[in-house]
Amino acid sequence: MSYVATAVVRSKDGWGAAELELTGAADIEEIADQLREVEPPADVSLLFVEADDAYLVILRLDQGEDLRVFGSDSSFADESRIGAMLLGDIEIPALEIDKALAEPDDESDERRPAADPEADPVGDADLLADLGLPAHRLLRLCAREGMLPADITAEICQAIGCGDELEELREA
Structure with missing residues (x-):
């Protein structure tokens, strides 16, 4: 695969982006360590x-601690x-897609069906809420x-303010 x-x-100097190689990682803690090393003082x-x-899958660390994980599909x-490695230990189900699609959206009133009705999002769907992307909007994007x-990923990064950094990295 x-x-x-x-x-x-995001650090005091703003946003930055980098690619990581996960192939040699033994577990999610090693992946979190790699993420910490990108910018050690990152907020x-x-x-x-x-x-x-x-x-x-989205992983989040705040000041290098408190690992939170969201996956678009448990499969x-x-x-x-x-x-x-990333989702194997996740027990917390994300909000149900049907409920997320029923939530009002700031951008439109359209209700869209899930692309994959069998998709089973898991983890902390609220992990980007304080950055401006609430759980229902994340789930709506995934669906x-x-x-x-x-x-x-590109839409999320635009919404939270690091779209240019992501685009620059992808074009390099």
Whole structure:
């Protein structure tokens, strides 16, 4: 299974972005350590793992601590070693997609069906709320028909203020 792992970190100097290689990691703590090393004094560190144009996992560290995880679909844990490392221990279900789609959206009143009705988002869907992306909007992005994980990551980064840094990294 192919993947792209992009770290986006915010420090007192603003946002920065870097790619990470997760292949040699033994567990999620090693991945969190790699994320910490991107910018050790970072206030917020996010890792977006996009796999096979089907799955998205977001990891978050605040000041290098308090690891929080969200996954767009729990089946990623069954389909790859990386997915198992990232989502294997997640027991907290995300909000239900149907409820998230019923929530009002600041951008439109459209209700869109989930692209994959079998998708089972897991983890902390509220992990970006304080950055301006509430859980219902994150789940709505994940459920939007035709959205690839890279598209979702780009929209999230635009919404939280680091879209230019992500785009610059992807174009390099």
